[in-house]
Amino acid sequence: MHRAIEFLQERFPEDVQEVVEFRGDTTIVVNPKAIRAILTALRDAPEMGYKYLSMIAAVDYHPAEPRFGVVYNLYSHRYRDRLTLKCLLPGAAPVIDSVVSVFSTADFHEREAYDLMGIVFKGHPNLKRILLPEDFVGFPLRKEFPQRGQ
Amino acid sequence: MTPVLPERQYDTMLLNVGPSHPSTHGVLRVLVELDGEVIVRAMPDLGYLHRGIEKLCENRTYHQCIPLMNRLDYLAGEVNNFGFCLAVEKLLGIEVPKRAQYIRVIIAELTRIASHIFWLGTHAHDLGAMTPLFYGFREREKIMDLCEMVSGGRMFPAYFRIGGVAADLPEGFVPEALAFVKDFPTKWKDYDTLLTENPIWKKRTVGVGVMTREECLDYGWSGPMARGSGVDWDLRRDNPYSSYEDFDFNIPLGTREGDVYSRYLVRMQEMLESAKIVRQALEKLPKGDIKVDDPRISLPPKEKVYTDIAALINHFKLIQEGVTPPKGEVYQAIEAPKGEMGFYIVSDGSGRPWRVKIRRPSFVVLNATDKLARGRLLADLIALIGTMDIVLADVDC
Numbered sequence: 222m223h224r225a226i227e228f229l230q231e232r233f234p235e236d237v238q239e240v241v242e243f244r245g246d247t248t249i250v251v252n253p254k255a256i257r258a259i260l261t262a263l264r265d266a267p268e269m270g271y272k273y274l275s276m277i278a279a280v281d282y283h284p285a286e287p288r289f290g291v292v293y294n295l296y297s298h299r300y301r302d303r304l305t306l307k308c309l310l311p312g313a314a315p316v317i318d319s320v321v322s323v324f325s326t327a328d329f330h331e332r333e334a335y336d337l338m339g340i341v342f343k344g345h346p347n348l349k350r351i352l353l354p355e356d357f358v359g360f361p362l363r364k365e366f367p368q369r370g371q
Numbered sequence: 372m373t374p375v376l377p378e379r380q381y382d383t384m385l386l387n388v389g390p391s392h393p394s395t396h397g398v399l400r401v402l403v404e405l406d407g408e409v410i411v412r413a414m415p416d417l418g419y420l421h422r423g424i425e426k427l428c429e430n431r432t433y434h435q436c437i438p439l440m441n442r443l444d445y446l447a448g449e450v451n452n453f454g455f456c457l458a459v460e461k462l463l464g465i466e467v468p469k470r471a472q473y474i475r476v477i478i479a480e481l482t483r484i485a486s487h488i489f490w491l492g493t494h495a496h497d498l499g500a501m502t503p504l505f506y507g508f509r510e511r512e513k514i515m516d517l518c519e520m521v522s523g524g525r526m527f528p529a530y531f532r533i534g535g536v537a538a539d540l541p542e543g544f545v546p547e548a549l550a551f552v553k554d555f556p557t558k559w560k561d562y563d564t565l566l567t568e569n570p571i572w573k574k575r576t577v578g579v580g581v582m583t584r585e586e587c588l589d590y591g592w593s594g595p596m597a598r599g600s601g602v603d604w605d606l607r608r609d610n611p612y613s614s615y616e617d618f619d620f621n622i623p624l625g626t627r628e629g630d631v632y633s634r635y636l637v638r639m640q641e642m643l644e645s646a647k648i649v650r651q652a653l654e655k656l657p658k659g660d661i662k663v664d665d666p667r668i669s670l671p672p673k674e675k676v677y678t679d680i681a682a683l684i685n686h687f688k689l690i691q692e693g694v695t696p697p698k699g700e701v702y703q704a705i706e707a708p709k710g711e712m713g714f715y716i717v718s719d720g721s722g723r724p725w726r727v728k729i730r731r732p733s734f735v736v737l738n739a740t741d742k743l744a745r746g747r748l749l750a751d752l753i754a755l756i757g758t759m760d761i762v763l764a765d766v767d768c
Contacts, residue, residue: 241700243699243700243701244461244462244464244699244701245461246700246701246702248700272585272588272589273588273591273593274591275591275702275704275711275713275730276591276713276715276728276730276735278715278726278728279728280717280725280726280728281726292700292715292728294702294713294715294730298588298602298604301609301610303610303702303704305700305702324589324591325589325590325591325738325739325742326589326590326591326735326738328738329734329735329737329738330735333734337425337426350418351417351418352417352418352421352767352768353418353421354418361423361426362425362426362726366426368426368427368429368430
């Protein structure tokens, strides 16, 4: 069992929703409202030491509801292991707290997730499109967005 | 995409560096706010090379994604496939035969040398030293030739397959590669002599772009960028994949504060370490299969396809439907020349990936442009872009 599961269940008993183990990867589904607090705790607790945010990925699970997943991949240099956190967001208004204040690297990752998937990161200092032009319409990584242009 | 112009409080000037400028290493635009010659703010503007590779993958079989991955960090084309194939293999729950693992390591480490040589040549060129580029390309050309030998491709070998590699090493490859890695340290001395103690080079790089260990982690830096600041972390050693635990190599660390010069020293040493790994892999290269013996993953041999109906059906099904991993989500990271390259793949159980998220090291590193450049001279920006070792195809994906 991953060492972070017990830690999170103890510190955030209300917010741990599900634990998925697959091919040696541990994914903990947590309450999106608590993501900033959880990441801060994982970063600052010496027995966790997740000081490095590897990436943030946005996933569209259409037609499932809640439709969007925001995935945080953490690495601990001290314990040399990984942890994946996932937050599920509703399709109608995918909004989640920005974690730029916890990890500076989240800046670009969140902008990318906003740009391509339309996830809104509340509290991001500069939430603008990053790869696509500013006047681009739509979010191309969403499943309803066509592969080819008209 | 276009950054909003900042409000002008006093006499600052806005300068566009790029998108088409030799020192931006591709189509990167940096909007720089200057106070005289001092940078007040630097705003990178990306996306000029965005091809939507992540989206393109969703409509392709896993094998069809392989040529796309080559085009991420095109200076280390095959390393991207290394990560992608490992991620799909993790989804499938398979391990490729030992010989294939060694062959992959050989190609990946040769590519690392080529990528570092390219970085060295262009970085030095940006800062006014023309010669390292020519010396470096002499060796890079040899590596390209070796890639061509195994795959027919130089920049985009597309040689790795899910479950192994496309074909066995051709005759004559091992002696040629061995001759190259044995000779490489002598050639490497040429670059070292030109730059390491060069006073102009040191003036331009020492004390520029300093990042502490903590800042590196905060900004998600990995690979040589982080090791230049003393972060003792290398995925090849700490989370070994593809038999890296069989090889004996050192992880060079920055001995100084994490400045441009320190990262230069780290990458220089890494080239020698890679040559060491290639040499060991070539000498210990095991015999055996080069792909997994599983008809659901590997294509049958060509002569069987022509003579055996079952093999023909199998071939047809694999091309049409592709490999079908079970439902699930995995993340697999490798130590690419530019840092941690990660693939997060969501599978819905079909032959096409539901979602592929690529963690590109260049993209992450670029996030720190403003932090590095603020308060420095404009000329330092060129050194900073060079030290980041970015490839815009990797940044924009």
